[in-house]
Amino acid sequence: MNDTVRYEIDGGVATITVDRPDKLNALNVETLHALRDALDTAAEDEARVLVITGAGEKAFVAGADISHMKDLGPSEAHEYATLGHDLIEAIESFPAPVIAAINGYAFGGGAEIALGCDMRVASERAIIGQTEIDLGIIPGWGGTQRLPRLVGDEVARRLIYFGDRVDASDANELGLVGEVVAHDELYDRVDDLAAELASQPAFALAAAKEAINQSHEGPQAAGLAFERRTWTSLFGTHDQREGMEAFLADREPDFE
Template identity: 70%
Template sequence: MSDWETITLEQEGGVATLTVDRPDRLNALNVDTLEAIEEALKQAENDEARAVVLTGAGDDAFVAGADISYMQDLSTPEAQAYAELGHRVADKIETFPAPVIAAINGYAFGGGCELALACDLRVASESAIIGQTEIDLGIIPGWGGTQRLPRLVGDEVARRLIFFGERIDAQDAHEHGLVGEIVAGDQLDDHVSQLAADLAAKPHYAMAAAKEALNQSHETTQQAGLRYERRLWSGMFGTHDQREGMEAFLEDREPEFE
């Protein structure tokens, strides 16, 4: 357990579960909470977590967004600093050297949607409501939504969601490709825990390399990405997990990865 006031971090069996714990504010993200998430992710990485689950406390919200009462009177330099903090957190999720699963258990608006977009996998409860709602506040997504959302749902859908500030239910989010699957609310925690445990049992270095290569596909040309993949693929050979995985396959047994 952690000592932060606005989040909790629990680690078990290689899985780190990071919960935004401000249910009275629908888990809205203020500066303290963002800084705590950033610190918790660093701790989980130092502890060599093999999978991370990101979720929100309570029954109503994943993360309902950034703290509007804090943002209301920000100057441009202050807004820039707040944007940079949100981007650091989202980037840390996106580049964390293990899979990160968003367990979307309720409202995921604005910055909350953007944190979910930075995760590798998104699982929504049937009651989840998701949206990039910033336009109705007189602003735009500022923590990566304009860049990550089109890559998931396509340009036209992303423009509609951002231009109209539309809030969509879990079924529409799934049809658009914004979430990978939907489960009943009372099954969400168990289902995501099993997903995370399955991922944590995979070979750690190969999983980190797979995530790195996939992320690279968004950052460069296909040919440069293919060269990057070849280097990562070749670097797996000679590792314990590569030898163990192939020996186990040939011997028809379960592998024992590091």
Template identity: 60%
Template sequence: MTDSISVEMTDRGVTTLTITRPEKLNALNVETLESIADALADVEPDTRALILTGAGDRSFVAGADISYMQDLSTPEAQAYAELGHHVMDALSAFPAPTIAAINGYAFGGGLELTLACDIRIAAENAILGHTEIDLGIIPGWGGTQRLPRLVGDERARRMIFFGDRIDAETAAEYGLVSEVMPAEELTTHVNEMADVLAFKPQVALRAAKEAVSLATETTLDAGLSFEQRAWSGLFGTDDQQEGMAAFLEDRDPAFE
């Protein structure tokens, strides 16, 4: 790919996208954002589970590139915001399940990357926060919208207003991450999770992701209507036939 990211895919269809700017704590510059967007588009057809992480043992992604942002004009800032939203939206809409392996600092745009993933697993040394307020700005790549949906309105307000940095255990208490792991076990644990997902029925898993995502994006009636259509549409697929046959025959299914 580029010097700012690396992409690896196993023969099981697990893709690991790693942001590789450890000397900058994996901060997101324009090149990195564009590379992430390109990589997501490139790997989408063949990926059954996606892992997102940062290089090194200090930082997942420490945020956006402040040296680049410092002297932006309003129109330039708008373009940067649009690029950031494009990446976060592409990650959020990625059809396969996505896992953020948070192996260190996740501030600002780094936290927004995790919010756009389906599952967030943190190392014990991870520190997370929306720290933009102390830079004279606010979260600009989806944080003001996705964080309240995850941790609740007032908790999100406090995190954004005060710019607090919270440790992994506090993030788990808030519901911001679902698990906290010893740092040396994070990669193995996340890889094992992704492997399990890779062996699930792909069409059904993608339908499940789309249906669950609608829960926070539409009305209950619209979501329930989509669920009915998605559920019934899976009947007649090879995986539905195999899954139910395996259950009735008391064996493990062999999904495509």
């Protein structure tokens, strides 16, 4: 871990906080590695519950690091996709329930981290979206596979095709988050849920999680592999370069 990620554990509840509030907690390579290290530490500590959130008042995780992605070629993009996939698969397979405390923006890779969690609790200020289409790419860390399972096929297609950003209330209606609370009550509510889960039989919870995950394993593995290849192939295209350059320059992209 490093100064981009904070880790703490109390009463069997581990909390991982992405701590780059000046960058809206965007995920650069360093932070991805630090998150994976924090997950490993939580597993070694035998955490009974894991909470993932973002520092500051604005963002959970606003996405991947576009300034890093902008000039990637397919080979480098594949390596970056693999980092994201490995992280979120580790969250999904973590041997205890994982709660996403979504305190603000959760876009792109940030939304995909939330999708990898067992439960999602959103502040009323949260805004969630698979916004990759605006950058000339697609979700590359599992969004094309996990989102349809959560909200249904057509809803997922609309969210991904249009890059829609949905507020917390709409996200709850769509089934994208389990509940919405007042912003200043978010962490109290998550603490209550985590404490209740931590009091449950740990082995039974781990078994329940593994059994539920198993129901998705077959087709998801093939789908994730396809997504990674497809995401990778978009790097080096005009639309990928233009989308990311336009984002960094704060202008509208001119796609082909």
